Amino acid sequence: MSDLASLMPPLDETNRPYWEGLRARVIRLPRCEACGRFRLHDTRYCPHCGSDRSEWATLSGRGRLWARCVFHQVYFEAFRDRVPYGVVIVELEEGVRVYSNLTGTENTMDVPIGAALEAEFEAISDDATLLKFRPA
Ligand SMILES: [Zn+2]
Structure with missing residues (x-):
């Protein structure tokens, strides 16, 4: 098991469709039955x-770079060997913003804010697949 896989949350009815979706290489999130907008899977009430x-x-898997930075500090022990690494916020086409990392670029800071991105899926164990993005 990868060190990152140790950070996986226990699966339950509030997050299982999200993580099983990533394993199937799609992004699944709750869509509000009242107003039709998407929200993050760990949010019980529509914001x-x-x-x-x-x-x-x-969801489509398409989005735009909304924010980016580089972590130089070890915030999680499992990420110690990766420092420094880029962290981004992607605004998906459907309006939801998710934290992620970019692939397909040497330096996260080289990708301009607003750049078109598309989802990538990185399997880190038999059970865990992470959502990443690359420039479209
Ligand atoms: Zn709503």
């Missing part, structure tokens, strides 16, 4: 209308 009703739906 837009407050409803707790949602259904799982598949």
